[in-house]
Amino acid sequence: MLAHTAPAYTTPNGAAFCGDSRDLLRHLDDNSIDLVITSPPFALQRQKAYGNKDQAEYLDWLMDFAALVHAKLKPTGSFVMDIGGAYQKGVPARSLYHLRVPIRFCDELGFFLAEDFYWFNPSKLPSPIEWVNKRKIRAKDSVNNIWWFSKTEWPKADVSKVLSxxxxxxxxxxxxxxxxxxxxxxxxxxxxxxxxxxxxxxxxPSNLLKIPNTESNGAYISGCKLVGARPHPARFPAKLPEFFVRFLTDPGDVVLDIFAGSNTTGQVAEAEGRRWLAFDERLDYLATNVFRFLPKEAPPEQLRDAHARVEAGEAVNLTDYLPQAALRFVQAAE
Structure with missing residues (x-):
């Protein structure tokens, strides 16, 4: 699919690429992707390390990506986006930017809003501090919007795969x-x-997804500690992409995350037997992704070596680091 550029790393089912997702998307075949699921940098008032835009320019910026996603999705494909709300600058009144996303996507790009979901994170810290903690005039903001867009009115979906x-x-x-x-x-x-x-x-299941975001000791976090790297500050829990991967795709389908970050989506797709692609413009983030695909109990020198090679810009095949027992399992599945 992306023969023109080398991946940062590959696994038995997928590949991660470093670059601007708009450039990478242009090199994909039209009508080739079954599911795009992502969490873009939110339009927050305070700038974050992962490069969020401010609210004034956010929608136009996001539309560039969405137009390309529309072209690359199969007619039965879906585009699932996790997006959080925000307050207007300096006042306790909500911004409407995240509510304008589905209106513009549908009116201007031809998407259909298949369904709106809401991710309730009961472990989310009270915010914004000024209105919730200090002045105590607003409740804690614990829900993100999850917009499920489709290219036609009839995307592939099977709710029996995600029964509660x-x-x-x-x-x-x-x-x-x-x-x-x-x-x-x-x-x-x-x-x-x-x-x-x-x-x-x-x-x-209902369209309210109650999923705590509390990972603190998984292979990804442990690997970051091992090499002294800071974990991605805006990770979503595996249960979130897992729900939509199972709901909207079949084994062998192609799943893409255009703002991969810590690449939770790729990890879930790999485990669920889907092919996957991950795009991110930060090579340091992709380098720490390798810990999601290598055994937590792997020798520390192997974990450090895989991370260092990706960070140095090599195209690393993570299959080389799998133990022989795991490799035989992968080959049997193929």
Whole structure:
């Protein structure tokens, strides 16, 4: 797909590339990607190390990427974007920039808004400090918008792949419906009968995704500590891309993250048997990504070597670092 440029590193299922995603996207074939899932730098008031834009220029900047994504998606493909809200500068009033994203994407680029999701992070720290902690005039901002865009009205999706575990009460109902439930008509006039007493393997999930962001001792964090590198400051938890990768793609499909950061998306896609691509303009971030694909228990010298080679600009095949047992497993899967 990107024969013109060498990857920063490759794995059995994917490859990460360093560069401006707009340039890299232009070299992809049109109608070739099944899912783009990403979390772009948010339009925050305070500049962050990962290069966020201010709110005034943010939408035009983001539209450049979205126009290219639209061309590269398959007709059945999806574009999932995690984006957080913000306050206007100096006052406790919300910006509307993140709400204008779906309007512009759909009106100007031809996307469809398949569904709006909301990521509730119960572990998020209280912010903004001025309005929440100091003056105590606003509640903690703990929800991000997740916009699910599609190229047509009928993107590929299968919610049965992301069913939620049943509650204890529901399991009791399934086991003995007569004891725990008497069918009756609801106030809306719907007669649900015993439709909910059948075991379907799980419950249909809602569009509110409650996923704490609390990783503190995984292979990625441990690897960063080993080489003295600062972890990416805006990582999302693996459960977030995992939900959409399972929901919107099949094994062998191509998943792309255009603002890869710590490359949680690539790690999830690799584990789920999807092919993947990751783009980021920071080589130092991509160098620490290698810890997501190498065993945590690998010898420290191997972890340091893989990181150093990527950071030096080599095209590193991480398969060379896998133990023989893991390599045999990968080859059998292929």
């Amino acid at each position: 575990p049943y509650s204890d009460r529901m399991l009791k109902l399934i086991e003995d419906p007569d004891k725990f439930y008497t069918p009756k008509e609801r106030p809306s006039g719907h007669d649900i009968g015993r439709a909910f007493s059948k075991n379907n393997g799980g419950a249909i």
